[in-house]
Amino acid sequence: MGDKSVQKKRYIVETARKVFMEKGFKKVTMKDIVEACDISRGGLYLYFENTSQIFAEVLKLETEEADDVFSGSIAEDATAVDILLLFLKEQKKEILRRKDTLTQAIYEYYFEHNLPKRDNILKKQFDSAAKVIEKLIETGVDNGEFICDDCAGTARNIMFVLEGLKISAQTTGITSDVVDQELMYILRGIGADD
Amino acid sequence: MGDKSVQKKRYIVETARKVFMEKGFKKVTMKDIVEACDISRGGLYLYFENTSQIFAEVLKLETEEADDVFSGSIAEDATAVDILLLFLKEQKKEILRRKDTLTQAIYEYYFEHNLPKRDNILKKQFDSAAKVIEKLIETGVDNGEFICDDCAGTARNIMFVLEGLKISAQTTGITSDVVDQELMYILRGIGADD
DNA sequence: AAATAAAAATACATATGTGTCAGTTTCTGC
DNA sequence: GCAGAAACTGACACATATGTATTTTTATTT
Numbered sequence: 001m002g003d004k005s006v007q008k009k010r011y012i013v014e015t016a017r018k019v020f021m022e023k024g025f026k027k028v029t030m031k032d033i034v035e036a037c038d039i040s041r042g043g044l045y046l047y048f049e050n051t052s053q054i055f056a057e058v059l060k061l062e063t064e065e066a067d068d069v070f071s072g073s074i075a076e077d078a079t080a081v082d083i084l085l086l087f088l089k090e091q092k093k094e095i096l097r098r099k100d101t102l103t104q105a106i107y108e109y110y111f112e113h114n115l116p117k118r119d120n121i122l123k124k125q126f127d128s129a130a131k132v133i134e135k136l137i138e139t140g141v142d143n144g145e146f147i148c149d150d151c152a153g154t155a156r157n158i159m160f161v162l163e164g165l166k167i168s169a170q171t172t173g174i175t176s177d178v179v180d181q182e183l184m185y186i187l188r189g190i191g192a193d194d
Numbered sequence: 195m196g197d198k199s200v201q202k203k204r205y206i207v208e209t210a211r212k213v214f215m216e217k218g219f220k221k222v223t224m225k226d227i228v229e230a231c232d233i234s235r236g237g238l239y240l241y242f243e244n245t246s247q248i249f250a251e252v253l254k255l256e257t258e259e260a261d262d263v264f265s266g267s268i269a270e271d272a273t274a275v276d277i278l279l280l281f282l283k284e285q286k287k288e289i290l291r292r293k294d295t296l297t298q299a300i301y302e303y304y305f306e307h308n309l310p311k312r313d314n315i316l317k318k319q320f321d322s323a324a325k326v327i328e329k330l331i332e333t334g335v336d337n338g339e340f341i342c343d344d345c346a347g348t349a350r351n352i353m354f355v356l357e358g359l360k361i362s363a364q365t366t367g368i369t370s371d372v373v374d375q376e377l378m379y380i381l382r383g384i385g386a387d388d
Numbered sequence: 389a390a391a392t393a394a395a396a397a398t399a400c401a402t403a404t405g406t407g408t409c410a411g412t413t414t415c416t417g418c
Numbered sequence: 419g420c421a422g423a424a425a426c427t428g429a430c431a432c433a434t435a436t437g438t439a440t441t442t443t444t445a446t447t448t
Contacts (some may be wrong), residue, residue: 225405235406236407
């Protein structure tokens, strides 16, 4: 595939991402993407066979960017609390955003493709985020910032709370106050409430 | 509508429930339900206009039964711990069941019908379950079984953890051990770990 | 600038689902 | 047991999405 082809493929994926953010996964058709990209049906089929394939590319893009963001914005002299607060603040934004998020689309995508369970991107994201939090808590414990006797378990617990908040925000709605309270619970759980 | 009509409508809803448990919500067509019920297309349209309407009825059924189960199985001399453990045990079963559950279908249904957020059945279920847990914790605190200074908040927190476990079970898979550990965290959070 | 190759667009054939309606069967009261 | 009502059926017309095949446009090479 030529250089121009790669460019165009990326353009399609990025445009499709916006469509998925607006409509979720299941509702999106090849036609929708064709129209958003302002190309022809046949043209799109030259690059992708179906919406799932396109969404898989969107997910790849997404995970790459997620990694970037997280490693980018941490100050040199940041304490464990600082970093954790930063992380939770990001999560809060993600939870409270509605329309402008892929959360629903990702769930729909996984429902559609009846569950590989292991080795799927969602699981990898979950595990890697949990790992980061775990390390963070360990560091904090060493510094005397946190109190915690099971860092891995606590990290996972935090992730489940965040997952619960995320899905609830999508289905039943949720207020900023409730999220704040939950984040406070998390901090209190490791003796870091101030 | 005659008595027989009510019967048949109920038959359709109960049969459709099984279909939704197998296939989720979005994949199910009127044809699927027609075939499961062994009736004709036209016949089904006499009772329901579309799958959403049928699913709404399934949800009604579901909430009714949920209420029944919860109020039914509590012993006279049960302590707050007993009841909470019973509740969590039920939740664990619900989380670990995969195929045989409406969880995915419910989420899909709510995704499809782009979010009323307030006044939807999921929210009502969430709130009412949270309320029950809150009362339970209050009772436990009065009895000296639990320690908790914000029963409402704690109850809600427990619900979010359970929601997180539920959605994770659907998308990334989850083991019995992890669920147990999370439930232990919940109990420990109110000073009830033994 | 003509020949060739690559990319893109249009039209087509197929498939699947929806909702309706004319005709048929089954039930009900007399 | 028969007239009228109610319940039910299968076929039809319609709509939407898919994937492909043919044609047209654009780019590249000599």
